[in-house]
Amino acid sequence: MKQTGLVWFNHDLRVHDNPVLLEASLHCERLICLFCIDPAWFKPTGLNARPMGENRLRFLKQSLQDLSQQLAERGQSLIVLKGNPVSVISDLISRFDVNVVYRSHHIGVYENRHWQHLRLDFPRLQFESVWSHTVFRSEHLPFELDDLPSSFSQFRTKVEQLSIDAPVSMPARFAPPVDTLCKQSEKVVIEQKKTDAFVGGETAALMHLDSYFSSTSPANYKETRNALDGWSTSTKFSPWLANGNLSVRKLLQRLRQYEVEELSNESTYWILFEVLWREYFQWVALKLGHRLFRAQGLSKTKPNCCFYPERYQKWCHGNTPYPLVNALMKQLNTTGYMSNRGRQIVASCLVNELELDWRFGAAYFEQQLLDYDVASNWGNWQYIAGVGMDPRGGRHFNIDKQTRQFDPDGRFVRQWHGEVSSSQLDSVDAADWPILPDNSK
Numbered sequence: 001m002k003q004t005g006l007v008w009f010n011h012d013l014r015v016h017d018n019p020v021l022l023e024a025s026l027h028c029e030r031l032i033c034l035f036c037i038d039p040a041w042f043k044p045t046g047l048n049a050r051p052m053g054e055n056r057l058r059f060l061k062q063s064l065q066d067l068s069q070q071l072a073e074r075g076q077s078l079i080v081l082k083g084n085p086v087s088v089i090s091d092l093i094s095r096f097d098v099n100v101v102y103r104s105h106h107i108g109v110y111e112n113r114h115w116q117h118l119r120l121d122f123p124r125l126q127f128e129s130v131w132s133h134t135v136f137r138s139e140h141l142p143f144e145l146d147d148l149p150s151s152f153s154q155f156r157t158k159v160e161q162l163s164i165d166a167p168v169s170m171p172a173r174f175a176p177p178v179d180t181l182c183k184q185s186e187k188v189v190i191e192q193k194k195t196d197a198f199v200g201g202e203t204a205a206l207m208h209l210d211s212y213f214s215s216t217s218p219a220n221y222k223e224t225r226n227a228l229d230g231w232s233t234s235t236k237f238s239p240w241l242a243n244g245n246l247s248v249r250k251l252l253q254r255l256r257q258y259e260v261e262e263l264s265n266e267s268t269y270w271i272l273f274e275v276l277w278r279e280y281f282q283w284v285a286l287k288l289g290h291r292l293f294r295a296q297g298l299s300k301t302k303p304n305c306c307f308y309p310e311r312y313q314k315w316c317h318g319n320t321p322y323p324l325v326n327a328l329m330k331q332l333n334t335t336g337y338m339s340n341r342g343r344q345i346v347a348s349c350l351v352n353e354l355e356l357d358w359r360f361g362a363a364y365f366e367q368q369l370l371d372y373d374v375a376s377n378w379g380n381w382q383y384i385a386g387v388g389m390d391p392r393g394g395r396h397f398n399i400d401k402q403t404r405q406f407d408p409d410g411r412f413v414r415q416w417h418g419e420v421s422s423s424q425l426d427s428v429d430a431a432d433w434p435i436l437p438d439n440s441k
């Protein structure tokens, strides 16, 4: 029987080191390469944000256009269809006698729900889910998921010495597409803003990989990684990793090459260290399932917080009484990116100064971040809110101290117009009485 495979692309938008595509191409005589644009991404969730904001969508479309080009060069064609993935895929399975459905393994509860749904609807079909987003495959880990270490340090110690699979080599041409389908693909219309620092797609990702490791930046990473700004202070791989434009194993292979050919020091080790944080959060998310999104996370009780719509709006728009927080949020809203230290500061502010439910902050980040990754985002937020895996409790960053340390001359705050328009956090008091301006000063 002629094998027709359907490759459901998701967070693996690349042709290099893509074991899903390789497997499908080896075993099928014709292939449907599909990406689904799910209308649910554009609807507000219960946490007041839309999963896919404007900047994220632009980066995604750039990635799709590049993937389409890469596939075309190898005899394939990307079909982009709008609709609920279960309906879209079910329809294609029936119309084109699909025998096997492939995807990259996803740790997201929502994405897995779609996958399970399809498996139940088509019990006789073959479904193949392949690891491509993580450094390790589950069977490589030296412990069962139930025994995942409860702290990052223990996790790191256990996995650091494991050997890492080399990226898989890809064929020059893939199995051919189903011709009649190509005409039905959505046209991906790309807009690129002149100010975009990040451009989606594996071409841009591989260029950045090369340029980063051709520079001296890796040698100083540990000293510069906490800076609030600057292209070369940290690696800036995250948006490409999150969308799968860059394979994490390819990144680690390049890092190793730099260490062998150029230099190996504490900074180059620290890049691996941070990539292992990403890895840890992936397995944490897989273990926690729905608990990753619960207010109380792994704690027995919910954090003491309330929902103040005005404070939340002020935080989102960068209009709080804290200039550094304002500047950081404006940077995020404009560029879709914020440094790690910046993220820690604004997240701590939302939880501690504004006393808001951390999940609203996480949902807003999901909408805005180019590098949104379900595991890294919700895992880091849980960590700051003190409801995650780490037993040491939450993190409270002193905003004044952080400002003195990371923006001593106020340059960052001025650049992003973080100046405070009102030092008042709320315009009414707890009993809804308006708060009058203090004229005594």
Ligand SMILES: Cc1cc2nc3c(=O)[nH]c(=O)nc-3n(C[C@H](O)[C@H](O)[C@H](O)COP(=O)(O)OP(=O)(O)OC[C@H]3O[C@@H](n4cnc5c(N)ncnc54)[C@H](O)[C@@H]3O)c2cc1C
Pocket: 225, 234, 235, 236, 237, 238, 239, 241, 242, 271, 274, 275, 276, 277, 278, 279, 281, 338, 339, 340, 341, 343, 344, 347, 365, 369, 371, 372, 373, 374, 376, 377, 378, 380, 381, 384
């Ligand atoms: C509240 C909060 C939310 C976050 N949300 C996300 C998210 O949605 N997606 C995301 O990729 N990262 C997230 N991070 C982690 C981190 O801030 C970014 O990965 C990092 O800032 C990206 O910039 P970079 O590539 O230059 O990082 P580098 O400092 O150069 O690090 C190299 C790589 O290591 C990984 N990494 C570094 N720090 C972390 C970390 N703390 N957790 C997980 N991975 C890490 C990233 O893949 C990164 O690309 C979040 C952090 C916080 C505090």
